[in-house]
Amino acid sequence: MADVRTRPSTPETLTIMGGGLVGSLLSLYLARHGHAVEVFERRPDIRGTDPVEARSINLALSDRGWRALEGVGIAEAVREVAIAMHGRVMHDVQGNLTMQPYGQAGQSIYSVSRAGLNRRMLDLVEQEPAIKLFFNQQCRRVDLKKQELDMLDTATQQSRLVPYQRLFGVDGAYSAVRGAMQRTDRFNYSQQYLDYGYKELTIAAAPGGEWPIEKHALHIWPRGQYMMIALPNLDGSFNCTLFFPYEGPASFAALQTPAQVREFFTAVFPDAVPLMPELETEFFENPTSSLVTVRCFPWAHQDEVLLLGDAAHAIVPFYGQGMNAGFEDCTVLNELLTRHGHDWTAIFQEFEDSRKPNADAMADLAVYNFEEMRDRVADPRFLLQKKIESQ
Numbered sequence: 563m564a565d566v567r568t569r570p571s572t573p574e575t576l577t578i579m580g581g582g583l584v585g586s587l588l589s590l591y592l593a594r595h596g597h598a599v600e601v602f603e604r605r606p607d608i609r610g611t612d613p614v615e616a617r618s619i620n621l622a623l624s625d626r627g628w629r630a631l632e633g634v635g636i637a638e639a640v641r642e643v644a645i646a647m648h649g650r651v652m653h654d655v656q657g658n659l660t661m662q663p664y665g666q667a668g669q670s671i672y673s674v675s676r677a678g679l680n681r682r683m684l685d686l687v688e689q690e691p692a693i694k695l696f697f698n699q700q701c702r703r704v705d706l707k708k709q710e711l712d713m714l715d716t717a718t719q720q721s722r723l724v725p726y727q728r729l730f731g732v733d734g735a736y737s738a739v740r741g742a743m744q745r746t747d748r749f750n751y752s753q754q755y756l757d758y759g760y761k762e763l764t765i766a767a768a769p770g771g772e773w774p775i776e777k778h779a780l781h782i783w784p785r786g787q788y789m790m791i792a793l794p795n796l797d798g799s800f801n802c803t804l805f806f807p808y809e810g811p812a813s814f815a816a817l818q819t820p821a822q823v824r825e826f827f828t829a830v831f832p833d834a835v836p837l838m839p840e841l842e843t844e845f846f847e848n849p850t851s852s853l854v855t856v857r858c859f860p861w862a863h864q865d866e867v868l869l870l871g872d873a874a875h876a877i878v879p880f881y882g883q884g885m886n887a888g889f890e891d892c893t894v895l896n897e898l899l900t901r902h903g904h905d906w907t908a909i910f911q912e913f914e915d916s917r918k919p920n921a922d923a924m925a926d927l928a929v930y931n932f933e934e935m936r937d938r939v940a941d942p943r944f945l946l947q948k949k950i951e952s953q
């Protein structure tokens with residue numbers, strides 16, 4: 563391994579591992595506090611010409627997320643790529659619709675494309691002179707004793723050792739930074755997978771780029787043991803996500819051919835199928851992804867390393883709060899930076915003590931809300947699931 567040592571450019575340089583949604587926002591907050599920031603991101607720059615992401619997941623952005631964006635003055639720029647969803651529209655198996663508002667008049671959650679939001683945030687990050695972004699940089703190992711990162715440049719396949727002074731691990735649910743902390747004494751860690759996976763599908767835009775179903779809503783097809791949801795895109799299409807058991811009579815394992823997929827979808831999502839021209843292709847080409855809850859503690863290693871976002875608390879997506887909670891981490895850290903200045907011990911300790919109970923509560927609510935969304939919001943007359951399972 564080539565040992566290309568690069569010292570941080572100033573003694574105050576902070577290192578962020580992961581330039582995803584939370585890492586981008588965190589870099590802005592740290593820079594606003596006068597720090598020089600270096601962000602290492604494993605993927606190529608998603609704003610490049612190559613479509614790096616095979617899938618385009620949409621996320622629900624809620625109040626706690628907006629507050630965090632407002633804190634660094636970027637909410638307006640993000641609002642340009644967001645669509646208000648005033649409530650959820652339930653589709654029963656006969657195609658009847660029921661609307662449940664999310665709150666009082668004027669209150670909404672917002673649909674944003676993950677890739678669109680990430681691109682917008684990277685643009686804003688790049689305008690900040692104190693932040694340096696490094697793409698194609700995969701962290702393979704963190705040496706907590708030497709305070710050193712083993713980094714692979716995925717474009718050139720060159721490796722190098724990068725020292726850090728203070729490291730922020732925002733490298734997601736399968737965090738390499740957390741991986742190093744897991745090997746320290748008295749570090750608690752658990753991961754729990756659901757027996758369900760998810761698959762991204764698409765409802766196409768109507769001719770002229772119109773939305774073929776209600777634009778300002780989160781759509782749900784609740785079917786007892788599984789469900790499909792759809793969030794609006796700016797171009798008139800909807801990103802659908804099928805949450806489905808891996809095994810069983812109605813499951814990914816049970817649908818093996820295009821004909822089976824069409825027959826099943828026509829039986830259980832009859833009003834959606836005519837709007838999904840790529841259904842069979844997408845079903846077999848798009849990956850089936852797993853759903854995991856990660857809990858760990860402590861989130862800080864001395865006053866040198868801190869985990870935030872999914873690296874600290876990955877949750878299943880049914881409360882629509884994973885990213886929002888990660889953004890709120892930044893709001894709380896910002897308050898602590900304002901209060902404690904450069905006293906990193908106090909900042910890290912107060913951060914983990916105040917955020918951990920909230921993260922645990924969110925993780926429990928997210929699992930609970932899966933049952934709520936797939937089952938309890940359903941029309942009580944809905945019985946087809948039972949029929950299918952008895953066949």
Ligand code: FAD
Nearest residue numbers: 580582584604622701733734871872879882883884885886
């Ligand atoms: P990530 O978004 O995972 O970003 C981590 C970054 O670190 C990535 O860019 C990755 O490339 C980089 N990285 C990883 N490993 C390394 C490494 N070794 N070296 C260098 N870089 C690395 N949340 C909501 O708030 N609302 C929703 O509606 C919602 N819906 C969801 C739907 C689904 C299907 C799923 C799966 C999640 C959903 N979430 C939602 C959760 C949300 O996606 C996450 O909580 C959020 O992306 C976490 O952001 P993050 O920056 O912490 O991690």
